[in-house]
Amino acid sequence: MASPVWSLQQQWLFIVLPLVFTTAATSCYSSIFSFGDSLTDTGNLYFISQPQSPDCLLPPYGKTHFHHPNGRCSDGRLIVDFIAEFFRLPYLKPYLGFINGGNIEHGVNFAVAGATALDRSFFEEKEFVVEVTANYSLIVQLDGFKELLPSICNSTSSCKGVLHSSLFIVGEIGGNDYGFPLFQTSVFGDLITYVPRVVSVITSSIRELINLGAVTILVPGSLPLGCNPAYLTMFATKDEEEYDQAGCLKWLNKFFEYRNELLQTELHKLRVLYPFTNIIYADYFNAALQLYKSPEQYGFDGNAFKVCCGGGGPYNYNDSALCGNSEVIACDDPSKYVSWDGYHLTEAAHRWMTEALLEGPYTIPKFSFSCLSSE
Numbered sequence: 424m425a426s427p428v429w430s431l432q433q434q435w436l437f438i439v440l441p442l443v444f445t446t447a448a449t450s451c452y453s454s455i456f457s458f459g460d461s462l463t464d465t466g467n468l469y470f471i472s473q474p475q476s477p478d479c480l481l482p483p484y485g486k487t488h489f490h491h492p493n494g495r496c497s498d499g500r501l502i503v504d505f506i507a508e509f510f511r512l513p514y515l516k517p518y519l520g521f522i523n524g525g526n527i528e529h530g531v532n533f534a535v536a537g538a539t540a541l542d543r544s545f546f547e548e549k550e551f552v553v554e555v556t557a558n559y560s561l562i563v564q565l566d567g568f569k570e571l572l573p574s575i576c577n578s579t580s581s582c583k584g585v586l587h588s589s590l591f592i593v594g595e596i597g598g599n600d601y602g603f604p605l606f607q608t609s610v611f612g613d614l615i616t617y618v619p620r621v622v623s624v625i626t627s628s629i630r631e632l633i634n635l636g637a638v639t640i641l642v643p644g645s646l647p648l649g650c651n652p653a654y655l656t657m658f659a660t661k662d663e664e665e666y667d668q669a670g671c672l673k674w675l676n677k678f679f680e681y682r683n684e685l686l687q688t689e690l691h692k693l694r695v696l697y698p699f700t701n702i703i704y705a706d707y708f709n710a711a712l713q714l715y716k717s718p719e720q721y722g723f724d725g726n727a728f729k730v731c732c733g734g735g736g737p738y739n740y741n742d743s744a745l746c747g748n749s750e751v752i753a754c755d756d757p758s759k760y761v762s763w764d765g766y767h768l769t770e771a772a773h774r775w776m777t778e779a780l781l782e783g784p785y786t787i788p789k790f791s792f793s794c795l796s797s798e
Contacts, residue, residue, distance in 0.1 A: 499769070747764075
């Protein structure tokens with residue numbers, strides 16, 4: 424298949440109301456440390472001068488919950504925000520905002536929109552053009568954590584206590600690693616060869632965190648990008664056999680299923696090596712896939728593939744009129760849409776996915792809630 428690609432539940436209520444988790448966590452984790460790309464970035468993008476495309480720093484980004492752009496590539500909260508709420512922790516502050524000091528008691532977010540797992544040099548050696556955010560690869564983010572660690576704890580015993588009581592979220596990351604090359608090559612086979620490299624960087628970073636003292640690590644897999652409106656627009660075909668029953672591109676979803684299977688295989692190896700560490704795989708792929716397969720159950724009837732903030736076309740996605748452009752007007756109610764801007768999901772989709780991960784069947788192993796107290 425010679426098609427280019429770019430980066431990037433289980434229902435529990437049968438009526439669509441504001442989602443409220445049935446369990447409230449009061450003492451599971453003292454802090455959260457997160458790494459990744461635009462699916463997780465809560466504001467590091469603000470501190471990088473060169474704008475992205477789409478530009479998440481412009482209105483109407485952030486309109487739903489925060490009521491202003493805040494560096495999140497959505498209309499509102501991300502999965503990491505809902506996880507923080509669930510564990511009764513503040514929203515994560517961006518690492519780049521702490522360079523001159525700040526309160527890091529409850530954790531830090533190192534994720535950067537547009538970041539890659541592999542270092543920038545990998546792409547430059549192959550003569551691929553990458554964005555400035557490739558300077559903030561997963562390895563660079565991890566280095567940032569290590570540099571900040573003395574500010575988090577100042578002794579071996581205190582660090583052990585902090586890291587043991589923290590939740591580490593490593594990802595989602597990797598979509599941009601496949602996207603940058605495929606914007607500039609038509610050889611789909613080349614994409615396959617990058618997957619082991621990307622997975623290796625992720626697992627190496629997890630090992631390093633474990634060696635530093637991390638005990639609980641959540642590792643998200645890739646989304647079903649074959650259902651993504653931007654990619655559906657880019658790779659549109661009249662061949663109906665290329666689509667599944669929901670309307671997603673089969674070849675693209677199969678690629679990300681392969682990537683997720685390889686990641687899970689390597690995570691299993693890590694669990695054997697580190698039996699006293701809780702390494703949890705978060706199945707973003709299938710948690711999100713339910714929104715496309717059964718949109719009416721989640722309030723997305725008729726809008727599973729339509730973009731809320733887009734510039735027209737079959738999926739309301741137009742790469743020459745992206746969300747953030749002055750001429751592009753967002754939909755009135757993003758909660759009725761899965762996709763916010765063609766690449767990223769809405770707050771409503773993030774909310775449903777978080778519920779599916781924390782209270783549904785989409786983590787391996789399931790989250791242990793022995794530390795929870797119910798309201």
